[in-house]
Amino acid sequence: MYKYDPIDQQIVNERVAQYRDQTRRYLAGELTDEEFRPLRLQNGLYIQRHAPMLRIAVPYGLLSSKQLRKLADITKKYDRGYGHFSTRQNLQLNWPKLEDTPDILAELATVEMHAIQTSGNCIRNITTDQFAGIAPDEIIDPRAIAEIMRQWSTFHPEFALLPRKFKIAVSGTEKDRAIVQAHDIGLEFYKDTEGQMAIKVWVGGGLGRTPILGTVIREHLEWQHVLSYCEAIIRVYNIHGRRDNIYKARIKILVKALGIEEFKRQVEEEWAHLKDGPLTITQHELDRVAKYFEPMPYKTLPAHDAAFDAAVASNPAFAAWVKRCVHAHRVSGYRAVTLSLKPHGKAPGDITSEQMHVVADLADAYSFGELRSSHEQNLILADVQLSDLFAVWEKARAAGLATPNIGLLTDIICCPGGDFCSLANAKSIPIAEAIQMQFDNLDYLYEIGDLELNISGCMNACGHHHVGHIGILGVDKDGSEWYQVTIGGKQGNDASIGTVIGPSFSAEEMPDVVKRLIEVYVRERQDEERFIDTVRRLGVAPFKAHVYAEKETA
Amino acid sequence: MSQLIQLSANGQASIVADEWTRVVPPAPAEESVRKQAGKVVLFKLTGELTFTPEQIANTQIPASGKILVPLTVWQARKAELEPRLAAGELGIVLATHETAEALQAEFADLNSLPIIAIFVERFADGRIFTLGAWLRTRFGYKNELRAIGDVLRDQLFFHKRAGFNSFLIRADRSAEDALASLNDFSQPYQGGVADVPVWRRVNRA
Known part of the structure; x- marks a missing residue:
């Protein structure tokens, strides 16, 4: 994995000093809440229901054992002895004290970690496939480019205060595991007809209040130009993205408003000025970074043991x-x-x-x-x-880390929800727990097979509910918590956004709702069909009919 | 004490007296508060009206001295202002929702202006950075580029790297304190207006 040189180390050290002074000025009343907000957010610090939440960056999901031990010690010393891995591959602490956060960041810096740009209206942590570098279906290992992009995006002078957050995902596999289509920019690496590393660029995807899958803005981009091309896209967005309405501020709204053709025209015009300039990545720089991602010193082993x-x-x-x-x-x-x-x-x-x-x-x-x-x-x-x-x-x-449920119904993706997050409309963790207990039978889980169930406590969609085969969204109705259910969402190359099945449910009803969805699947499935395949074949109707059956007669 | 920080040609920052008087149109007759979803809208979008014709007509322009004039006032009252430009006493204020192209349309040679100021109404409006970078790189502007308005020390490092060389710190904050933030980072990763990416700047082996 990437190792810091003195330049990287100096940047995180200087960041700690900068943030320590910002926090001091805030606590001394020299910065207002509003002025401090983007500063603390760009250091991963949210003000939450019970305490601040600190989101620590795990760039493209890669950690060393030394770093994890440091995280363990930090959760012990400054928090309540646990952390939460988020859907952006980062680690969140739920109970740190604001006054302690500069010290936490200083400790992180000792193991080449930080919380830079894990929140705020800036370029966020770049995510990728957790099997990067080792997946059999991988064509290109995207991590070296991801690291080059991490450095480029860190304190980018033009993109420090964008209209809204900006998320980039990279993927270099046949089967997309990074949901590139659900990102502001998705970069799909492949080998072109010349055998060179090239990139298919997706733009304007995103979940949140208005879920939209991205559109291809460029089928073929030579890797050398990835920074200049992204810079062109984000420049157009920085200038023209809406700032008057937080719900319409993501790049996806701009792309829809202009249309992909006009948006692309503006990007290409901008890019014409940047292309072949200093942002062009040199082979030397790619090689310098790529050497940190070379294959491990594997033994020669037989295929069977x-x-x-x-x-x-x-x-x-x-x-x-x-x-x-x-x-x-x-x-x-x-x-x-x-x-x-x-x-x-x-x-x-x-x-x-x-x-x-x-x-x-x-x-x-x-x-x-x-x-x-x-x-x-x-x-x-x-x-x-x-x-x-x-x-x-x-x-x-x-250690309780071997529940054999990966890819099954109980491998639930879930945001922290209303128990912790001040944005949430509803709790999400208790719903996940209740569903897990409803299906606490491994034989039945295996019989149900591959199923992705995603829960978000609000329309910000941190739990990726739109792309869950079953998606659950917490909504607020007259001050009480309700849950809207979608089915038919999917991540991957054939990504789709789920369809709402009907009126929302109370928390108590949710385990039964999921049970009924599964009953329809088990009744209707053909051959080796997965839940998502059955939904795609039959549509929402039979699921809806069964879930609401008694409700209507009652 | 002046609120103006200026960078010298070699990048040295100092607090200097402000020679320029900012010409501000009077408040509109009726202050219209724009709301969306119950929230006050604070940002103007590209193409929106900056000042009404009445505001522009009623703008008081000092008879002498160096003046910073909003682009729209210049556009409407060019005849009156042209002698001031010729005398080197006129600079233009661009709002963040105005375009560099509109400025270029007025001044084929931007370097005929001794100063361009970009007014940022809210510090969180990051368009100022791209506008600055564009003026420096795309439009070849070489003279003073000043950030004015809601200019606070925690954004100065970005302003500087986006091509600004003077900064009028908001009146209620200390310009003296703000000086330190210009040097928050000694070796940034990416290029800025005046430098190239770190891997072109130093040998990282």
């Missing part, structure tokens, strides 16, 4: 975990492992400091000291030998 095969055959619990939590690797004899942060009945994405230490130890012992966070809010050991999987499973299971 007899002891592993025997354990799978004789131990059904291990076999179930292997089926759900172990993933293919491009190198023979290696696998990637997802450590589930979704045990049934616990807040999705939460991890205690003790568990962080366990994961850091596992990474050191079995996966070259590195790990990744996923936008599905789990942790990944990317490079585990087949022969080590049983040991990893036993240790993970002892």
